[in-house]
Amino acid sequence: MDIQLHRLDLLQCGALQPGTLEVLPVGKKKQQKIAVGDDTGILQVFYLKKGEVQYEWKSPPLGREISSVVMQMAKDKIFVGCGQSIHGFTRKGKEFVKIKTNLTETINHLFVEENMIWTGGEYILNIYDNCKDFGFVMIKDRINDLTCAPIYPGEILSTVVACQDKCLRVFQGEKAFHEFAVEGSATAIGFHGLNPVDNPTHHVGDPVQMIYGTEQGVVGLCSLDAKSMRRTGGLSDRQNRPGAGSSRRARVCCLHTADISKSGALDLLVGRDDGTLELWGLGDAALAAQRLDQAPTPLWETCLQESIRSLGSGHVTGGDFVEVVLATYGGKVLAFTPSSAAKDPTGTQMAQQEEKAEAGTSLMTRMVKGHKSSDLEQAEIKQERARRFQALEQEVARLKAETDKARKDYQNLSSEQIAMQTTTKVSHRFGLTSEEACYILTIESQAAIELIALRADVEVDLLDHSGTSAILSRSRGDPQNPLLAYYRMQEEGSRFQIRLRTVEGLSGTLSAFVVPATQPKTAHLISVSIKPLALHEKTPDVSPDIPMNELRLSGPFTVTDMHSWLAQCVNELPSRPTDDEMVICYRSTFVGTQLYGRYSKGTAIFRSDSITTISVLKDIISKEATGKKIQVSMNVDVKEETFAHFLELVHPKLNYQHALTQQVRMVEPLREVQLQEGETKFLHPELQSVLDQASDIQQQFELQPQKLAFLHNMVISAYRHKWRLRGYQSVDHRIKDLQKLLESYNLESVSAFFSESID
Amino acid sequence: MIPAFQFALGHQVLQGLVTVGRYDGKRPCISAGTTAGKVLIHCPHNRIENPQNEVMFLNINRKITSVVTGMLHPALQRDVLMVGTQTSLMVYDVEENADLFFKEVHDGVNVIAFGQLPGIEQPVCVVGGNCSVQAFDAEGGELFWTVTGDNVSSLAFCDVDDDGHPELLVGTEDFEIRALKSEEVLKEITETDVVLRIEPLHKCRFAYALMHGTVGVYDKLSRAWRVKSKNRVNCIDCFDLDNDGVPELIAGWENGKVEVRNEKSGEVICKDYFQAPVAALVHADYRLDGRETLMCLTSEGDVRGWLPSSSGAEHSGLRSGVAAVEAKENDSWRELTAQKAELTQELASFKEQLKQYKSDGKETGQGVIPTDTKLNASLKANKTHGTVELHLMTSNYSVIRAVVIFAEHLFDGEACMLHPLPPSNNVIVQISPAKDVQTTMNIKAMTGVTLSSVQYHVFELNYTMPKFAMYHQVDETQAPSGAVTFVVQERPNRIWSWIQRSFISIPEQMPAATGSNSLEVNFISLRTGEPLCITMSSQQAGLMTIRTDDMETAGEMVQDLCGFLQVTELESSANFPAEMEKFQQVLTRVDEYNAVRMKLTAEMADSANLVKALIVKAEDYRMLSDMQHLKKAFSSLQQTNGDLIAEYNKRANNHQQLLAQLKEVNMMIQKAAKLRMGHAKSRVVAACRQAIKQNNIMGLFQIIRTGHDASG
Known part of the structure; x- marks a missing residue:
């Protein structure tokens, strides 16, 4: 089914936090109001009248950025999380309760039912009963989203928490019940349909239908009950774009279900980090029971170019349609409606429709009257449009004058217009994509970005990122700044991504100066640390029966010491140790080697089938320990059989790249032969197949030009580390031979070379 | 973009070597250079007579550098094929299967253009080679010859001075576009990379494409717009695809993308994608139905054709005219709304600044950096490094964390970035321009209080790098043996002001001269250390001498001086x-x-x-x-x-x-x-x-x- 949604710009407020927009429930009128709280600390409630925004009420500034806005379950009270305090407002805008919590974390997530309040900070889940502490749970990894539902029979609702460490966790009070592994870091959760609390047909014990989204862009549908979680369906993270081939969908920011397409069944709405808003059909209403088993179909999609912070739905324009309401990073509040009247952005037609609806029956008579009145109507609409246009133009002119005056005033104070403090919010995220073994630095700003200047004190490979038209210029680096580069934006955009790859074993800092195109002009410095084992990602466990090298440490260090040293090496570690004995499992995203670690007070053991990993760990830990003046004794056990295993792991990749490089060299000469000879039947079948797939081969090669060199370096460094850990400082004379072997690659010979003795 | 037709030639097509010719005077044929020195001719309309022979090959057996068709011999009333190779030009009559002429061209053939030159009656085949441009008639007679500064990389005809006669535009490998009227150079434009292609748009406008992926449009020798891409641009064409009476600029890219851009604003109207690099874009009435089609060929030999959209015609129609107006209004409404949002934000920002300044900044004057901070810039010559130094300095203790300088011609890329460690309140940027070109540097300096600041004020500064910045003034130097001497009827202080404009570190006041009409200034080149003297004799009125052993520099200075003094005719004698x-x-x-x-x-x-x-x-x-x-x-x-x-x-x-x-x-x-x-x-x-x-x-x-x- 083709459905067209039209965009309505409702409001522009300050920068927004995730989950700070709510559509108020239906009141006396059918039309629903919207509440939104922004970074200036003001909560505002507004509605649409004749296509124009009318404010119902605005709260006084609450002092901090508003970090969450929710409705009390089944009631019409609005609760706002703001810094460490919770504010409750009535429908009319009266603040009836204010709770100052003694939390240290910002209240990012909020859930309210009757007298119970659940709050979620960075790592801690808190429960309040009648404004008094009821319980708290420290979660193993960062909380990305939180909601509550009747899953276990009991006095209070169960809490579902979406965590960074690829888990959905279910708690009943302070007690952990379930831990479900999902495809990636869970970034959003929601219900399929209403929250069962609101749903009178739902009984305790019935499975709860939920949806979740992940960092990698997967959306999953699942059914949750007291005993288990069952994944019932989902959206793939792949999408095909013309010309660019298939690419990954972006991180899921928020999820919602509503019947937008008027099919009788609920549609799934997905708001993503790159600004994509998707509408998915979940199948026929008639098949309600099995509908989740069907593959969803994409109905409609648009891209807003800035990340979506909150999603909701309701009758906001007053028509018969259920409309999508959303808020973006930069503070835009938008509605998407199937009503064609919204095609007119001035809102005139919307107003017209509203009047018609109010007039009710008179509409019918007008219709009967026919053409003449329609002409009249047309003229009316035209006039109204012109009026609105004029009003807007005047408004813009007035603003311009005012801005000019303010600018001049400020210039009198500071001739260079040097800002007291910037008012533009800039934020960033730095994450690993495992399949490409590279990092993505995402930078988002409240205003359009003008340029980004990058600097790093270690070697960093900047990779081409499809989908941006920014122009990259590199400057010649010096030993202090090996990477100096800058991006100039060509198209206006407030969001930018850079893909980069680091060399394992080096640690350093990457800084980015972000300059938004606002006056007074201010640059924001973003720094992210590049860790020596940057390309490792967390896994639930390691496979037991593979040969591993071992590093044993003992000495007078605490768990916290070891934990902080480890944090220098790998990502995704919780901010502090969560147990007396910590166990970590990591996997190298590129080769697939593993790292297992177990440490407690005084002892630590690390195992890995990659000698490089062990060597890097040893270096960093000894450096850090020396810095803290802690005597640590180290013992390395280099197992000979790990190298064969390591080379086997690398083999498929190396072999493929090697063959590809060979084939690419042959394409051009073969083509010439083909042209000269006319037919190619006399060629060896292998050569014929190269000719057949010539363009594929070239394309593959172009996609990853440096990959072969990257793999070679990896094997060479493994060789170096092997001998270094056995006490040989330099094996440079052997490296040349190894390089030669790699050029004419053959697994057996390289393997044999590794096991050869060095003397 | 919905293609009207699509087919595959089944052979590779070399980038840029595609043309459409009517070799029998009626039916168009795509002609393309392909591998192994062959020219492929696709004749779809011969199918009836000769169904096996849709594709023909001509063996040139040399590396083909250019393929162009045109009615070089007006009496023939049909197109002939002009093929350029590294050493020769061949003009071939496809219909008769005979050469019109074959000519060895010593300067090589890099590019061919077909058209009319002023003062020459018959159409000519203009050939751009290594530092030269030649024109031949149908017999192979040389009718025109001139030199250019470097190897010619592109040629086109466009009436850039709006006199009704097209001028010859020559793009060369030293990044220049020259407009030639006969032998006379109307104007030289310095671009930022090798000029790959020039295409006339309409009237006085032409489009160009550069090696590093820039496409743009010039209107009468001044740039209207340009966009850069990280991909390579392979070809451009000008064609009225949306049927609004004005051609669009169509660009084909290395990554298989085809973009249609509005020639006025550079806005992308529509685009399409191919699996292989785009080799060429041509247009012709290829189906013989009276409508021109745009055709795109990829390097793999795939061809796609588009007809001009019919919606353009509807636009002018009455009914949908209303819709068009409405759509336009809606667009302007959205634009206004966006503008409103932007202004609101800016206003809020300034108000916040004012508020904060009033509340606590008044006493201390402390913002992101002290609010009275200023940034000073100056240029100095550095003789030991042979560079020009840009000194940037803040007026107080605030430190410069990073500097980004955008300037054409000065750096390898379009900009240079510096991150001094440890940061201090003054930064020295070493610049050594490879060419003598006057450019404007757009400097952005991120200035903060300390190393650990998170917010930095951005100073934005435009600073001109004079054309001869790489020549440093000295008091005494030995006079070089080479010299150019000429007479200008000007007083020395006019010459002095030219020197002030074109060199750096020149004092305001003209030094007290030995005679009222004489002048002597000495320089040394920062690149080579060679001396250069400019003198004006007091004996003979206005006799100027530029002494240097570098003839090219002398020429550049003569040209710049004449431009400054608005001298249009100048004789000189040279001795180098x-x-x-x-x-x-x-x-x-x-x-x-x-x-x-x-x-x-x-x-x-x-x-x-x-x-x-x-x-x-x-x-x-x-x-x-x-x-x-x-x-x-x-x-x-x-x-x-x-x-x-x-x-x-x-x-x-x-x-x-x-x-x-x-x-x-x-x-x-x-x-x-x-x-x-x-x-x-x-x-x-x-x-x-x-x-x-x-x-x-x-x-x-x-x-x-x-x-x-x-x-x-």
């Missing part, structure tokens, strides 16, 4: 002994290489004959089943083959050398011309060509020295 000696050597070498070439060609003919003989012999032995001798014959054949390849390499090498020397010759003529202005300038070019043709070396030297040949 060192350059002349070098030039003498160049000419000797040209003779040598030419001699070697003749000799090698003769030798090769001998070897080729030997090959033929050996093959016949071997065949005889085979018939006689004399395997032993057969083997022998083949081994000597192999040897001869090896010799031939070696000979070929020698010849190729020799040819490269010869080309390089010929380029030197052309550049010398260009340099000599640049010492003059107006009529004298074009006269030098014409006289030099004449002298070279007659092999009159003495005459050539005299022309370079005096600007006149022996007769004048």
Whole structure:
């Protein structure tokens, strides 16, 4: 089914936090109001009248950025999380309760039912009963989203928490019940349909239908009950774009279900980090029971170019349609409606429709009257449009004058217009994509970005990122700044991504100066640390029966010491140790080697089938320990059989790249032969197949030009580390031979070379 | 973009070597250069007569550099095919299967354009080679010749001065676009990379594409817009795809993308994608239905064609006219809303600043950095490094964390970034421009309080780098032997103000001169350390001398000075002994290489004959089943083959050398011309060509020295 949604710009407020927009429930009128709280600390409630925004009420500034806005379950009270305090407002805008919590974390997530309040900070889940502490749970990894539902029979609702460490966790009070592994870091959760609390047909014990989204862009549908979680369906993270081939969908920011397409069944709405808003059909209403088993179909999609912070739905324009309401990073509040009247952005037609609806029956008579009145109507609409246009133009002119005056005033104070403090919010995220073994630095700003200047004190490979038209210029680096580069934006955009790859074993800092195109002009410095084992990602466990090298440490260090040293090496570690004995499992995203670690007070053991990993760990830990003046004794056990295993792991990749490089060299000469000879039947079948797939081969090669060199370096460094850990400082004379072997690659010979003795 | 048709040629197509010709005067054929020195001709309309032969090949057997069609011979009333190779130009009548002419072109053929030159009645085939532009008529007679600053990379005709006659636009590898009216250069535009393509848009506008992925439009020699992409642009074409009466700029990219851009604003109207790099974009009435189609060829030989959209015609229609107006209004409404949001934000920002300033900033004046901070910039010469130094300094303790400088021509990329460690309140940027071009540097300096600041104020500064910044003024220097002398009717203080504008670190006040009408300024080049003197004699009114051993620099200065003083005609006499000696050597070498070439060609003919003989012999032995001798014959054949390849390499090498020397010759003529202005300038070019043709070396030297040949 083709459905067209039209965009309505409702409001522009300050920068927004995730989950700070709510559509108020239906009141006396059918039309629903919207509440939104922004970074200036003001909560505002507004509605649409004749296509124009009318404010119902605005709260006084609450002092901090508003970090969450929710409705009390089944009631019409609005609760706002703001810094460490919770504010409750009535429908009319009266603040009836204010709770100052003694939390240290910002209240990012909020859930309210009757007298119970659940709050979620960075790592801690808190429960309040009648404004008094009821319980708290420290979660193993960062909380990305939180909601509550009747899953276990009991006095209070169960809490579902979406965590960074690829888990959905279910708690009943302070007690952990379930831990479900999902495809990636869970970034959003929601219900399929209403929250069962609101749903009178739902009984305790019935499975709860939920949806979740992940960092990698997967959306999953699942059914949750007291005993288990069952994944019932989902959206793939792949999408095909013309010309660019298939690419990954972006991180899921928020999820919602509503019947937008008027099919009788609920549609799934997905708001993503790159600004994509998707509408998915979940199948026929008639098949309600099995509908989740069907593959969803994409109905409609648009891209807003800035990340979506909150999603909701309701009758906001007053028509018969259920409309999508959303808020973006930069503070835009938008509605998407199937009503064609919204095609007119001035809102005139919307107003017209509203009047018609109010007039009710008179509409019918007008219709009967026919053409003449329609002409009249047309003229009316035209006039109204012109009026609105004029009003807007005047408004813009007035603003311009005012801005000019303010600018001049400020210039009198500071001739260079040097800002007291910037008012533009800039934020960033730095994450690993495992399949490409590279990092993505995402930078988002409240205003359009003008340029980004990058600097790093270690070697960093900047990779081409499809989908941006920014122009990259590199400057010649010096030993202090090996990477100096800058991006100039060509198209206006407030969001930018850079893909980069680091060399394992080096640690350093990457800084980015972000300059938004606002006056007074201010640059924001973003720094992210590049860790020596940057390309490792967390896994639930390691496979037991593979040969591993071992590093044993003992000495007078605490768990916290070891934990902080480890944090220098790998990502995704919780901010502090969560147990007396910590166990970590990591996997190298590129080769697939593993790292297992177990440490407690005084002892630590690390195992890995990659000698490089062990060597890097040893270096960093000894450096850090020396810095803290802690005597640590180290013992390395280099197992000979790990190298064969390591080379086997690398083999498929190396072999493929090697063959590809060979084939690419042959394409051009073969083509010439083909042209000269006319037919190619006399060629060896292998050569014929190269000719057949010539363009594929070239394309593959172009996609990853440096990959072969990257793999070679990896094997060479493994060789170096092997001998270094056995006490040989330099094996440079052997490296040349190894390089030669790699050029004419053959697994057996390289393997044999590794096991050869060095003397 | 919905294609109207699509087909595959089944052969590779080389980038840029595609044209459409009507070889029988009626039916269009795509002609494309393909691998192994062949030209492919696709004749879909011959299918009826000759169903097997939709695709024909012409064997050129040399590396093809350019393929163009046109009615070079007006009497024929049909297009002929012009094929350029590295050493020759071939004009071929496809219909008759006969050559119109074949000509060795010593300067090589890099690009061909077909059109009309002023003062020449018949259409000509203009050939751009190494530092030269030549024009031939249908018989192969040379009607026009001039020199350019570097190898020609693109040619086009466009009426850039709006006088009703198209000028010849020449893009060269030294990043210049020159507009030529006969031999006279109307204007030189310096771009930022090799000019790959120039296409006339309409009237006085033309589009261009650069090697590093920039496409843009010039309106009468001033840039209207440009966009850069990280991909390579392979081809551009101008075609009215949306049927609004104005052609759009269509660009085909290395990554297979085809973009249609509005020629006024550069906005992308629509785009399409291919799996392979786009090789060429052409347009013609290819289906013979009276409608021009845009066609795109990929390097794999896939062809896609689009018709001009019919919606454009509807736009002008009455009914949908309302809708169009409405759509436009809606767009402007959205624009206004966006503007409103932007202004609101800016206003809020300033109000916040004012509030904060009033509340606590008043006493301390402390913002992101002290609010009275200023940034000073100045240029200085650094003799030891041979660079120009840009000094940036804040007026107080605030430190400069990073500097980004955008400027064309100064850096490898379009900008340079610095991150001084440890940061201090002054930064020195070393700049060494490779070319003498005046550019504006757009400096952005991120300034903060300390190393650990998170927010930085961005100082934005535009600073001009003068054209001759790489020449540093000194008090005394020994006078170089080379010099150019000319007379300008100007007072010394006018000359002084030119010097102030074009050099750095020149004092405001003219030094107290020895005579009222004399002037003497000395410089040394920061690149080479060579001296340069500019003097104005007091004895003879307005007699100026620029002393340097570098003829090119002297020429640049003459041109810049004339531009500044608005002098349009200038005669001068030149004396550059060192350059002349070098030039003498160049000419000797040209003779040598030419001699070697003749000799090698003769030798090769001998070897080729030997090959033929050996093959016949071997065949005889085979018939006689004399395997032993057969083997022998083949081994000597192999040897001869090896010799031939070696000979070929020698010849190729020799040819490269010869080309390089010929380029030197052309550049010398260009340099000599640049010492003059107006009529004298074009006269030098014409006289030099004449002298070279007659092999009159003495005459050539005299022309370079005096600007006149022996007769004048």
